[in-house]
Ligand SMILES: *[C@@H]1O[C@H](CO)[C@@H](O)[C@H](O)[C@H]1NC(C)=O
Ligand SMILES: *[C@@H]1O[C@H](CO)[C@@H](O)[C@H](O)[C@H]1NC(C)=O
Ligand SMILES: *[C@@H]1O[C@H](CO)[C@@H](O)[C@H](O)[C@H]1NC(C)=O
Ligand SMILES: *[C@@H]1O[C@H](CO)[C@@H](O)[C@H](O)[C@H]1NC(C)=O
Ligand SMILES: *[C@@H]1O[C@H](CO)[C@@H](O)[C@H](O)[C@H]1NC(C)=O
């Protein structure tokens with residue numbers, strides 16, 4: 001899911017947002033607060049690195065964005081990263097919503113200014129979100145550049161009719177299963193961005209890792225691999241729960257219990273399982289109402305969910321037991337402080353306590369007021385929880401591998417993960433015990449491509465200072481030399497081409 005922006009509560013604008021999963025292969029994007037000082041190249045296969053932005057549009061920690069370039073010449077788009085949705089789309093430059101307030105942020109796309117643009121399906125794109133936001137328009141293809149990788153043949157949405165109910169409209173990179181795309185009823189899904197990367201042989205499988213990091217630091221996303229320096233302990237692999245008709249179509253795991261440690265004392269505050277979607281496109285953790293009541297009792301917040309930032313308890317940590325459908329489980333420690341984000345007023349400034357003038361923060365935990373299991377069978381576990389973890393989404397195998405994030409780590413050791421069951425354990429040389437493939441349900445398949453892909457290495461990067469490895473020579477040899485993705489930041493060195501099907 002996504003929600004960008006803020007909602008008004010008791011005179012405050014409380015920011016919240018929704019994210020989605022992204023991953024595979026060996027493209028890294030830093031989720032950033034500041035530029036990374038240095039980056040290491042990927043060891044093998046194809047690699048691209050880019051930054052992710054955590055303080056976009058004046059709001060900290062509520063959503064994560066990355067810069068991509070679309071069209072020829074490239075038009076910069078700053079898009080929200082969302083594991084909770086599946087379309088990759090931008091706002092058209094002539095959308096009337098952009099003329100008003102809050103308008104459109106992060107760039108818009110003018111198809112008339114791109115020489116490589118083409119419409120794939122006019123009126124085919126139509127999506128809506130839980131917050132009431134809507135986006136509709138055409139499915140298109142054009143060159144898209146992420147880091148130094150330029151890919152043609154990727155299908156994207158171009159939204160002409162947009163309405164963001166919670167703040168400025170931005171584009172979105174939804175990286176969930178393509179089966180959840182906003183296609184018209186009866187229409188087949190198209191390969192979305194992670195699937196296009198696989199189709200273009202830029203990465204080996206639908207696999208990506210997300211490291212949001214501390215709210216003040218640089219995070220990253222790696223398509224096709226993991227960074228073994230960004231977590232502690234072992235990655236533990238959880239099988240996604242099947243959603244529809246015994247098929248895995250979404251990133252659903254369970255929270256089976258929650259303990260809290262406060263002032264040196266530990267207690268279990270909740271021990272009834274509920275299903276959650278780790279959603280980078282949501283800021284908040286939405287929890288059963290009774291759990292919300294239990295959490296609120298332990299934290300010192302006002303009725304509107306805010307507290308002076310300097311009064312947030314630093315001695316309070318929650319421990320979530322995360323469990324997959326085949327009973328493998330792990331625990332994730334989440335300090336209370338990382339569950340808060342700054343509170344903003346409607347004019348965008350930091351909200352202050354009316355009596356003391358202290359800056360206010362808002363607890364990013366929300367009650368699910370419907371029932372204990374949520375109206376849609378699962379709740380969203382947004383950035384307020386995801387910041388504490390390292391999350392390797394393996395769409396092909398229907399699994400999520402989780403470890404405690406190495407918050408503030410600056411070292412990097414990026415390892416590509418091959419396609420197939422058990423390849424994560426192999427790549428990171430970890431005992432198979434924690435990463436054994438056990439998924440027994442059918443997993444949603446990659447959509448069929450209707451356009452041919454080609455991949456090029458661009459001379460200049462989009463959204464990131466440093467580039468890493470080039471597309472593999474092997475892929476180029478196997479598929480033959482192709483044409484360049486013209487003009488994205490001066491594209492050069494084309495290596496692989498045309499592995500998609502033209503229908
Ligand atoms: C917006 O631009 C598209 C593509 O150029 C065009 O087809 C459409 O008519 C325009 N819409 C408006 C409202 O100008
Ligand atoms: C998108 O779909 C919704 C729900 O079916 C419909 O009400 C709306 O008119 C559609 N929007 C566009 C622009 O086609
Ligand atoms: C956007 O959606 C809101 C909530 O549904 C509605 O009140 C508003 O009129 C819509 N705005 C536009 C420009 O369509
Ligand atoms: C998580 O909870 C389950 C069910 O209560 C339990 O069997 C398992 O040992 C717990 N896992 C961890 C890592 O504590
Ligand atoms: C990470 O760095 C930030 C900024 O320096 C600091 O506030 C925070 O406490 C650090 N977190 C950890 C877990 O070290």
Ligand SMILES: *[C@@H]1O[C@H](CO)[C@@H](O)[C@H](O)[C@H]1NC(C)=O
Nearest residue numbers: 032051052053067078463464
């Ligand atoms: C993204 O693009 C914006 C606008 O050009 C720029 O200010 C920002 O530094 C870029 N961020 C990254 C991480 O590339």
